[in-house]
Amino acid sequence: MTEGRVRRRLAAILSADVVGYSHLMEQDEAGTLAALKERRRTILSPLVAQRQGRIVKVLGDGVIVEFASAVNAVECALELQEAMADANESVADHPRIVLRIGINLGDVIVEGSDLYGDGINIAARLQSLAEPGGICVSGSVHDQVRRKLDADFEDIGPQTIKNIADPVRVYRIHAGAPVKRRHGDVEHTVLPVPTPPSIAILPFTNMSSDPEHEFFADGLTEDLITDLSQVAGLFVIARNSSFAYKGKSVDVRSIARNLGVRYIVEGSARRAAGRVRINVQLVDAIAGGHIWAERFDRALEDVFSVQDEVTARIIEALVGQLTVHIPDRKRPSNMEAYDLCVRARSLGGQSLYAQKESRLLLRRAIELDPGYAEAHRWLALDLWAEWRNGGDSATADLHTALTTAEKAVGLDPNDAGNRWVLGYLLACERRWEESEAQLAAALNLDPNHADTWAIQSDLSVMSGRPMEAIDQIERAFRQNPCPVWWYWWLLGQAQYAARQYDRAAKTLRRDDTYRTESRRTLAAALARLGRLDEARQEANLFMIGNPHFTIRHWVGTQPFRDEAMREHFIEGYRQAGLPE
Numbered sequence: 001m002t003e004g005r006v007r008r009r010l011a012a013i014l015s016a017d018v019v020g021y022s023h024l025m026e027q028d029e030a031g032t033l034a035a036l037k038e039r040r041r042t043i044l045s046p047l048v049a050q051r052q053g054r055i056v057k058v059l060g061d062g063v064i065v066e067f068a069s070a071v072n073a074v075e076c077a078l079e080l081q082e083a084m085a086d087a088n089e090s091v092a093d094h095p096r097i098v099l100r101i102g103i104n105l106g107d108v109i110v111e112g113s114d115l116y117g118d119g120i121n122i123a124a125r126l127q128s129l130a131e132p133g134g135i136c137v138s139g140s141v142h143d144q145v146r147r148k149l150d151a152d153f154e155d156i157g158p159q160t161i162k163n164i165a166d167p168v169r170v171y172r173i174h175a176g177a178p179v180k181r182r183h184g185d186v187e188h189t190v191l192p193v194p195t196p197p198s199i200a201i202l203p204f205t206n207m208s209s210d211p212e213h214e215f216f217a218d219g220l221t222e223d224l225i226t227d228l229s230q231v232a233g234l235f236v237i238a239r240n241s242s243f244a245y246k247g248k249s250v251d252v253r254s255i256a257r258n259l260g261v262r263y264i265v266e267g268s269a270r271r272a273a274g275r276v277r278i279n280v281q282l283v284d285a286i287a288g289g290h291i292w293a294e295r296f297d298r299a300l301e302d303v304f305s306v307q308d309e310v311t312a313r314i315i316e317a318l319v320g321q322l323t324v325h326i327p328d329r330k331r332p333s334n335m336e337a338y339d340l341c342v343r344a345r346s347l348g349g350q351s352l353y354a355q356k357e358s359r360l361l362l363r364r365a366i367e368l369d370p371g372y373a374e375a376h377r378w379l380a381l382d383l384w385a386e387w388r389n390g391g392d393s394a395t396a397d398l399h400t401a402l403t404t405a406e407k408a409v410g411l412d413p414n415d416a417g418n419r420w421v422l423g424y425l426l427a428c429e430r431r432w433e434e435s436e437a438q439l440a441a442a443l444n445l446d447p448n449h450a451d452t453w454a455i456q457s458d459l460s461v462m463s464g465r466p467m468e469a470i471d472q473i474e475r476a477f478r479q480n481p482c483p484v485w486w487y488w489w490l491l492g493q494a495q496y497a498a499r500q501y502d503r504a505a506k507t508l509r510r511d512d513t514y515r516t517e518s519r520r521t522l523a524a525a526l527a528r529l530g531r532l533d534e535a536r537q538e539a540n541l542f543m544i545g546n547p548h549f550t551i552r553h554w555v556g557t558q559p560f561r562d563e564a565m566r567e568h569f570i571e572g573y574r575q576a577g578l579p580e
Contacts, residue, residue: 078173100131203218219345232447416441
């Protein structure tokens with residue numbers, strides 16, 4: 001009888017797995033295997049021994065480790081992620097080994113030196129939920145360690161685990177999140193390279209003697225990013241992250257590592273006497289060397305044909321065919337209108353004065369080229385911003401903004417940017433189904449469109465789905481690792497909505513977004529934390545720059561679908577002392 005009894009024990013199980021292992025093996029099989037073996041010998045095994053753990057099994061790119069103590073398991077995981085990040089920082093070239101880690105405290109079945117059962121399965125599932133370089137733990141682990149370790153736990157709620165009857169509560173440990181590195185004055189996260197061909201287009205250098213042509217060079221870069229983003233087989237970094245390197249002397253290999261891509265496009269443009277000369281090169285930043293380079297010398301009016309040719313050549317080099325479908329975007333017919341629109345792009349999201357200047361430029365562009373869809377799109381956004389900030393007397397401007405956005409989509413339905421702007425403005429009019437259809441169309445046209453993912457986060461908050469909102473803004477960050485300030489605002493807003501007030505306050509105090517409109521959300525988060533003096537100080541500072549703000553007007557401009565979420569924000573603003 002006793003011989004057939006199953007042996008069980010309670011154990012803390014750590015499951016770790018290498019991010020992008022198949023891609024690493026494809027690129028450098030021998031180097032990857034050697035690196036893994038070296039990391040196990042010099043980092044993993046010593047740390048496990050120090051924390052009284054036991055390596056149960058090694059599964060190619062993964063490992064299962066048993067601990068008698070949950071505290072020891074989490075401390076080992078934190079030290080392991082830190083050591084791996086330090087080792088990656090010292091590696092100049094591929095491969096870079098990044099781990100995901102999951103930890104569960106549960107019952108396991110013992111068979112010789114091996115372990116089985118739900119305790120193991122849950123740990124492996126938690127590992128798959130972790131961010132690259134991050135750690136996820138079950139609620140049972142969290143309960144054991146939360147008062148014993150100096151770590152920041154984020155509750156991501158109950159998660160359904162395959163073959164486990166009841167959902168498991170999961171926490172992220174942010175002390176083990178992807179390690180930050182600084183390059184010049186830009187902070188980056190070490191990101192894994194995705195499986196599809198991944199690419200960043202760096203700002204083209206203006207080779208003209210006229211500095212005013214800087215806008216023209218920037219416009220070429222932005223249009224190339226837009227065109228390549230619409231190719232379903234490519235992973236393309238968004239405009240803001242590419243332009244974080246404008247004017248900086250940074251090695252392309254470092255840029256590729258910071259942005260988590262393999263390929264880099266560099267170029268230059270010279271515009272003079274009605275002609276344009278464009279030099280473009282495509283670089284494999286991991287393997288090294290140029291894949292393709294070419295010079296184009298054309299009449300200025302042919303510049304958009306050059307853009308199409310460059311796009312096609314890059315797709316041919318990366319995807320291997322020219323038959324990939326790219327939706328036809330409507331090009332401007334007037335170069336002066338194009339120059340004005342490019343200037344207006346650079347003013348978006350800045351001060352109220354900048355928005356007024358942008359509106360003037362865009363209206364002039366539309367006068368010169370009434371069929372210029374992109375100019376209508378940016379004008380619609382400026383009009384919406386004017387309505388949102390202008391008080392009750394500006395109510396009619398929402399209709400004007402919406403009509404302008406509808407005009408943009410009518411002129412060019414194949415531009416994802418036009419679609420997301422219209423989708424958001426439709427939400428502001430509570431036309432939910434039409435809004436959702438436009439946002440879905442935007443991502444169908446351009447699955448890389450970071451702004452669409454970001455704006456969906458805002459609408460998910462307004463609909464009472466804060467955890468979904470956090471996932472969406474994190475997706476936007478992956479496409480746009482160095483984003484504009486309002487991405488950080490949306491992250492802080494989603495964290496506030498999820499009642500993660502401490503995390504929201506930390507996010508909204510970042511230099512990236514602090515001193516912008518996000519200050520009012522920071523004030524609400526501080527108020528919810530009971531830090532009323534700080535909250536009221538931030539609210540007063542916010543009012544200096546936004547003297548016409550009232551809670552009543554703000555509520556009227558927000559596309560809330562969930563009443564409880566609306567009241568959650570109103571109460572936070574009231575506690576912070578913002579005016580009714």
